[in-house]
Amino acid sequence: MNARDPRPSFGGREFGEGGDVSKRILKLVRSDDLRRSKSDRLIAHYIERNIAELPFETARSIAQRLQVSPMTIGRYLRRMGFDGLDELKSELRRGGSNPAWEVKGPVASLEQDRKEGKLLAGLIQQQIDNLGQIYAITSAPEWQQTIDALIGATEVYVAAYQNVRGIAQYFASQLSYTRPRVQFVDGLNGTYAELLDGSVEGRLLFLHDVRRFAAKARPLALEARRAGVKVVLLTDEFCPWGPEVSDICLIVPGSHGPLWDGAATMTAVMDLMLSNIIVLKGDEVSERVDTLTHLQDVFGDFES
Template identity: 80%
Template sequence: MAKDIVTRLQSADLRKSKTDKLIAQYIERNLAELPFETAKSIAARLGISQMTVGRYLRRLGFDGLDEMKTALRRGRSNPAWQVKGPVARLQQDIREGKLLAGLVQQQIDNLGVVYELMTQPEWQQTIDALISASEVYVAAYQNVRGIAQYFASQLSYSRPRVSFMDGLNGTYAEALDGSVEGRVLFLHDVRRFASKARPLAAEARRAGVKVILLTDEFCPWASEVADIALIVPGSHGPLWDGAATMTAVMDLMLSNIIVLIGNQVDERVQTLTRLQDIFGDFES
């Protein structure tokens, strides 16, 4: 499929104007990086409009970049965990300190985007929903499962009736059976996207459960299945996806919730500490 796309990109029909050539050359040279791109990011890199990129992709035979990514995935593996670039050069960069310095700068830039996210209405809507929900169910998959479990555990120190759903019962009935009003599903998913995430979100909304989705910029269906979508930067570096940005969002969210709930958190922590002492989970 990649060879077919390159052949089309090199055709005269798709290189009629200077802009055509600019887009064609960019896609041809960066096919391996397309999973980490959006039409918006390509437009920004080339100094053209997102609409221009979209029109070009339609001439190329795709109804948007997501359809092109899907076609590429069918032709080859597209893991989220991969080294992207010549290994020898990356090894040289890491010996010289360039690679890690670049990754640190990427995390700093991402935290700037997280700060902007905190000023958006979706942030406060999420905080309010997690505080006021009758029950909170957290679900995640693959490489973000662990940090989502961490979030659920930490949130349970702030408020009662918080559960992580692993889906092993095959039904997710604990969240979807409709026995309690005011439920919230907090779904965490990033590329590569889990096959269960989208149908779980859709089914939750059908069951009257409010869906909050924490995902990255590569998610093509966030607005379709979520009541509230929180979008964080994805990985654009030469190494596999990291969890630093997602973890930062979760920690800031927990801090926000704890401050707003106030004395109730202290009372709950005292109760849980007494129970921990009874059952001896921690050293004295």
Template identity: 45%
Template sequence: MFDQIVKKLSSDAARQTHSDQLLARYFEANLQQIPFETAASIAKKMDLSPMTVGRFLRRIGYNGLDELKNDLKRISRKGGPKSSAWELSGSIEDLRRDQQEGRLVSELIEQQIDVLRGISAMARSDKWDKAVSTITNAEAVFVASFQNIAGIARYFSEQMQYVRGGITFMDGANGTYLEMFGSSARNRLLILIDCRRFATKTRPLAKLAREAGITVLLVTDIHCNWADEDSDISLVLPSMRWRTWDSFLPLAALLDLLVTSCLITLGDDVVERAELVRTLQNTFGDFVRR
């Protein structure tokens, strides 16, 4: 039944309008959080009206949000993918009580738990498997990101260098991205990482890369309304917003799990590469010897 829900959200009926696309991505990325939501709360997050949320739900076969919640609850009881709304009910009640007593950090912890559950569910999807396969099989992998999240993306690319060769982080300082567009590698992959507010370069870079025959894996959030049009694979982050600003935890967690999935897929090749890395670390003296 869980797969049927995901299939409905991925269907053409669920993506007829711009609002539909936003809502479909939101529901698909946040099924673990739906039990805590109302049509009004979802509408507020997406800058839409509750009526628009209701129309979207009817379009995919639900009379309202409660009907979708009931489906998710039945899945949880039958041993399907768990929704933290029921699996962690006791802990969540404690967190809510802490929040009411003024311990606002408990709200952040509660959201973090749900986000990690959502990413865990994503890591069991066909789309995730396709992303991992594409990364591990590409001849050359280029990573690009911008502004404040570029630091997280750079760390991801450096961790990936421990897993496999042919990883290049592009900061765009040369103004051309020539290291990617001028590469002679036949099977090139661009991992493009960007979230709201989006950089002006992100979509043009994705478009030009695809025109050049480069596969584009986009890691983004639910506010990206062109992910389906201008990428070959998109991994959409579960939404999470703290009282002051957007949290970087979902992005860091997703990228960390992506590195781990690639490591597991490549297996013994990673062990050999780790030995090379260790030798080089000892040679240049930047790391304390063990």
């Protein structure tokens, strides 16, 4: 045993209260003694909320999720009184009888509630169905073209209006982690000169618009193409002029609900694009992320 990481003689299995095991673990995890440092709280919190998932986890996987080192998890478990995650697991196993993971998952109860006509369950179900559909998009040739375009362009300009403007800004923000020269444009100066002045070859306009289309969108796309800018359009199935004004037109189906159109599916599509880019660019992205993380620490107003 490591002298630096002693296993205390109290706590853990020494308790013999005989009650429900997961309750005991939760109680342990909630005790002040195990929430002292920041990562303590992180881990405690994670266990508290994901106790049903623990059987599937390893110390390593938890560590990765929480962005700490596996050692920290190991030390924490030892402070809890368990000699490694396996010991905690077998304790959980004995305690049994509470298992959310058994046959019914959370999704199963979701299904149940949906049948009972609960509104939110139905909406979630619809979101899920939508997500199932977007897999089809990733197999379309336009998908690969879009990825290639986003990677290959010298400069990327992202544009969107009205209510989905924020979503596109998010995309631009995330995209800039994977490559340089990404900019959100709003044309508030009235000209879009930065995009349309033709001073750089290989520019790309990533235009996002959905129903109740913005008046500016179509002319911008047309003008961009005239200026030699490649245009990617991400839109929904209601766009009447999609393919005409764009080089690559990605149509996301089903991104509209009974009450109104949600942006969740679009966000998922964007996240998928980013993931795909990361996979393709690999280490190149890691380096850039490191650089940006450093810059964040210097200028970024991030915590800690």
